Amino acid sequence: MAQRTQRTNPPEDVTDHHFLQFPQTMNDATRVRYVTNLSLLLTKEIDIAPSFDWELATGTGLAALIQEFLQYTHSDASGVDLFECQGWARLFRIQEPVYREFLLEFYATVSYDPRKAPDDRTTFAFRLGGVRQECSVIELATRVGIYIADETRSDRFPTFLADCLTERPDDYNENTFWAEITGAVYTPSTARGGMIRSTTYRMLHRLISMSLTHHKNKLYFDARKKYHPGCHDMVDTFLCCGRFFIARRGYHS
Template identity: 85%
Template sequence: MDNDLSTRKDWDQDHRITSVDVRPTYADYYGSKGTKNQPSEDVTDHRFLQFPQTLSDATRARYSTNLSLLLTKEIDIAPSFDWELATNTGLAALIQEFLQYTHSDVSGVELFVCQGWARLFRIQEPVYREFLLEFYATVSYDPRKPLNDRTAFAFRLGGVSRECSVIELATRVGIYTADETRSVHFPTFLADCLTERPEDYNENTFWAEITGGIYTPSTARGG
């Protein structure tokens, strides 16, 4: 697979991440006989997975170790959510209730309405196994750094080392808008979000609430 990578919009000099424009050709999706291409058994020869010698020995070893582990896993690229079907069946409004969160103060006054989950489920973009392997093999995050620290997230994508903040990453993938992140209530909204599993969380109880039946990790699949 050969993708055309171009920088569509450069950020200012202080920003260290640029957008990647992926333009797949017909051959990327289908073979010469019109059948969908299956992932190669060995993709480590892809140029985005050849980590350069200019990296430190420790960094290159960590990337290679992570990649070796990822290659033993199945990567299931799920289809996009069908919102048209959900609307036609009357489920869209019900689903929307679960995807929208309102952040309020102690008196109940609405401060910030989070549309992030709804936007996440509406993303419909091409997904490539090589990009997933490269990103997950190289990504690192320092939770001690502020959410606007432009060195908090480090990763490689498209053969290029990149850095960005948590907020920048969220806006670049379309979960939040730039205007939302500038809201005075945005930091308190993020601080109020759950980042750890509640102590009373139980897989069987949660699974029964959303589907019914007993939760079995080996066979459970989201609908």
């Protein structure tokens, strides 16, 4: 694992930065919401997750073990291939510099309306670099590099999105899933990724937990007993992994 690029020794208080000085001219209720969110964020530690060393993984042959999980071909009910998704592979390869001011500004101001269509350009609203921005779910995914523009213009892309697994399947059970991949009884307080028997699944769990749930393999708190941003308990982590494995290939030991 290689540490993501970030500024060393970030200041404890950056509220005087002009990106975080929300204009007095904006709507009063909106400004109060931004300031309140920022105040909460400043009580939390921003912990940057390490990025995955794909060069090392490729050199040792480990990358090849998980490649089939990172490429997904979406088919219709008759088995005809409609769309080849490279989103997981691209997501896990994102390695960009991280700046505290941008993180604070984005998370203090972002809003999302799940009722709107994926291509509605007002679905996401946020401020970044002192400027208000709006974009759709699809635009956000292309901006961060999960999809490319040509893919999203395909007439099959909306069907692919509509069929994507977004909720836990009714037949999914974390206890059964944990028993399948570890052979052990699932106990959230003691469950660890290192207990997964398959090397492939251990790597995938590491990628998912660090990229999506931002978890370091155990629950931890700062001195003020606040959750670190993005930190979830083991139930959340393994539920997410379970969704991934079920959506991709099913789960096996």
